[in-house]
Every structure is written in C-alpha cells, then in structure tokens.
Amino acid sequence: MAELTPPPVRRIALDADPTVIPPEEAINGNGHASAVRRPEAPRPGTVLERMRVEELSVAYGSKLAVNRVSIEVNRGEVLALIGPSGCGKTTLLRSLNRLVDGTASAARSGRILLDGNDIDFIDVTQLRRQVGMVFQQPNPFPMSIFDNIAYGLRERGSRKPSKRALEPAVHSALHRAGLLEEVKDDLQHPALRLSGGQQQRLCIARSLAVQPEVLLLDEPCSALDPISTGIIEELIAKLRTEIAIVIVTHNLQQAQRVADRVAFMYLGDLVEYGAAEQVFEAPQAMRTRDYVTGAFG
C-alpha cells in the first residue's frame, strides 16, 4: 500500500512564490503533545512584511468599529489581536480580505496594502486567495472531506481539474493542517461528521489548499475543547514559518502561547501594539496593563 504514505509537502510549482520558504520537513500529523511549547523566535531574515494597514477606520452606519488602526502583518510571525469582545477585532480581520465590503452598512477608509499593493485595486478573488480566512464556528461545506479541500481549487478556473489531478494538492493541504493521518482513508466521508476540532483543521486545510500568503483566524478555538485547541495552536506555530498569520483571540493565555506580536484593541482603538513579551510583561498603556492583568475583559 504505497499510496498510504503521505506525499511529501510540496508547493505546487505553478503558484510558487519565489520568496516563500519551503515548509518545514515532516509535520507529524498526529502530534498530540499536550504542552504547547512557545514557538522559537523567528530566525532573523525570515520575517517579511506582507500586509500593512494604514489608518484603517471602519464604521457600521454611524457606529465606529475600528478607529484609525495601523499595523503590519509579517510572514514568519503570528500576530494576535486581543481585546474585549465588541472592540472591533473581527471587523479589522474582515477588512484584510475585504469581507466587510459585503456588509451593506459598513464603510471602510484608510489603506491596506498587500505586498505593497492597495487591496482595493487587487481583484477581490485574487485577494481572498492570497489572504485566507478561518471562522469562529467551524464551517465545513456539506460535502465530502475531499470536495471541501478541493473546493477552492475547483472554483479557481473555468476548467474543472479532475479528481486525480487534485489529489496531491488535497493531500498536501490536509497534511499541512495535520489532519491527513486521521482522515486519509475517509476522504469521501461527509466533512460534517468530523469532530469539532477536526472540522476546524479541515477549514484550515481548505484555506491552505489555495496557497494563501496570509491566514486570518477569527477565534478559531472558541468552539473547541482544550485538546483540539492545543493541536491547533501547535499547528499555528508550525505554519507561521510559511505564511503570515493573524489570529483573533480573547483568550490571553492563547495569545501568550502562540503570538510573536500582539495588538491590543479597545473600543475600536489600537491601544498597544508590539512584541508579545513587551505587551504582556511591560505594557505601556494603562488599559493594556489592566487588561492583561485581568482587571477587566
């Protein structure tokens, strides 16, 4: 049964980005290490700016949800957006792939650049392929596991690639999301039969399948148990060398475990922004200090 060994992780040459470092060898699919290690500090030279947010404001009608926020999103780093609920984290995240544009009442101003290009001048399909998103509630499509992962690839062109042609990409995406070992014999099973944690990793794999440069995660673990949460945090630590990751969380321990950089938001304002150690250990602003020491939130 030679097919059962997972194929080597390889980017599809067609879409390969010359600046992308190949993913680390052999992500072990079942890694159930219970204690999540803090990721090692990124090697110098591997941090690369991918997105830059300049003076972003978003209002729903007259209600300002994000107020003149400027941040950068770098490959090789995990950026955590923290803050009490309703402070605009999701709105900021959904601005990065222009998903807020689908909300009729939302008005966005300021600039967001992806690799130096204003996202308002990038074709939105292209943008959303480069900036993938995983939602708070796992949302696998009501299809087979295989079809879920292949969805983005099939919708890419007018010509539908054959199942066989898609197989390597599907396997590779599942492997990168650490799910391949668990599901490789059940690729035709309904995705909705997976457990919550598996569903969320499936959604991560579905995003990874279209080779994004940036991955947005909106409270990806809030619906999951601690073990699944640990698995996903470990996955994030591994993925951060390949792609830029932005994770929204209102779980401070989680931010502390996975983030290299932290942005603390409060009522739409960016209150504090910097390296994780600095924000957690030596916060500059009073409100950050109160929040990270648990005075409110």
Added chain:
Amino acid sequence: MSATREDRRVGLTLGALSSLVLLLIAGMIFFVLEKAWPSFSHNGLSWFGAKGEVDAQLTEIFNSPADPNNYVYTIGAWPLIYATALVTFLSVALATVFSVLSAIFIVEFAPDRLRRVLEPVVRLLAAVPSVIYGLIGILVIVPFVADHFVTEGARESVRFVIQLDGTSLAVATAILTVMITPIMIAIIVDALRTVPQGWTQGAVALGVNRWRAMRTIAVRTARPAIVAAAVLASARALGEAIMLSMVSGSVGFAPNPLDGYIFLLEPARPLAATIVDNAEGLSVVPFGQTLYAFAAVLLVSTAMLSLGGWYARRALRKYTVTR
C-alpha cells in the same frame, strides 16, 4: 387531569385522526383501481399503447350497447399519457429553472425594497385558482398564438393530421409553468434561507463570488427542497384539469417532435383534462370505467413521483446530515 394524561389523550386523538386519513386514502386508491379494472383487463398492456384515434375509441366506448356482455372497452391511451408526461415534464423543467433563479435573486441579490414587494406577490400568485389562468389562456394567449405563431404554412403542413387553432402544447406548457412556478419559488426561497450563512461566507472567503457561492453551496444544499418543490409541482401539473382542458385543445393527439417547431403548436390533451372534458358521460358504465382507469394512472403516477422524490431527497441529504 394530569399533564401527561392530557398529552396521552391528545396523542391518541391525533394518531386516530391520521390513521383515519391514511385509511381514507387507501380506500380511495382501492376504489379507483377496482372501478378501473375492467378497462385494464380488457385491453391488457395495449391499454398503454397507441391504437389510432383515441377520441374515436372514447366515442365507441360511450356508444356501447347496454348489454354488459357487449360493453366496448377498446382503447389505447398512449396519446393522453404522452401528452400528460410531455406537458408535465416540460413545465416542471422550465419552472425549476425559473424558480431556482428567482429564488437566488430574491434571497441574495434583490434590493430590500424590491424583496419586500416580491415575496408577498409570489405567495399570492401561488394561490391564484387555476380556472383564472385558464380564462386568461383561452381569451388572450390562445388567440394571440393563433394570430402570431400559427402561420398559414404551418397550418397547411399538418392539414391532414391535425387542425391548428392556437390551443396547443406550447400554450398549455407556458401557462402551467406560470401556474406552478410561484409555489416552487416560495419553497426554494425558504430552503435557501435556512442554508447556514457560515457556508456561503466560507466560500466567499475563498475568493468565490456571490453568484458562484449561491450556485455551488446554497443551491446545492437546498437540492432536497428543490426536489420536494418539483415533486409538489409535478403533482399539481399532473392533476391540473380545468385550465389544461381550456387551453390544450380538445383533441386526443400526440404531438410529433418530428414536425419541428409546429410540434409546439399542436394540441395535446392530458389525462386529467380528458376526464373533465368527458365527465358528462360517466353514467355509461364502460365509459365511466375508462375514465376511472385514467384516474388510476394519475394516482399511481403521483404516488411513484412522491416515492421517487423521497429517495432522491434522502440521497441528496447524505452530506448535510451530521450524524
């Protein structure tokens, strides 16, 4: 009286009521089949075949001698069955396409103000009695088709086979489509609304546009409801008698696809319309039994449709049901 005892009583009453309904349906099917039996047994399988002019055969049956031993039963109902299948299939196919597109528009693309007008109008249209469609058909559409589409050439080319007067397969199909589309739209709109936002959002976040997300996720998920709507519409189309007897031409004729577009202008009277057209002859025993045979075919077809729809829905739900 304790709450559980009351619940039990309600349960029993409702159970008895639904059993009664089932019993009634079973009784009705049995009754119709029993009445229809002589017609089927005299003709055997050729009942379903083509034996020339079906209307002439009906006249023969109507003029049967009074002696039960000399009743005439000979009929080949093919033209009527064929017309039923043709009109039903064409209109349900058209209505499915229209209703899915309209439902997508209403759910996803229509501006709020238009949506607020459109939805009640659709639901209202679904309740319009069919005789009104029939009236409009015979007073407006049939003359219009006769004047504008039935050319002298067309009339000439089939002169020896059939008379073209505007009552036709095309008009019957068109009006039937208009008649069954609203209820299908209403059902499909409801189904599309129940598709979790997370699924379509997930697709949109993968770079798929709203139309593709609706097509590949929402409509796909709503397929069981689309099948249910199509089955319901087919049942209504199969059973539609009054309107079809008004606009489809009072001739038992099997339109011939080889006639090109004239095919659509040829009359095609389905089974249900044949029954109402001939209802006054019911007192003639063999004639009544023949009409019962038509009814039996309709009953069995609707039953098979429902069964087929049930299987299809079950198969299509495979990926939606979580456990």
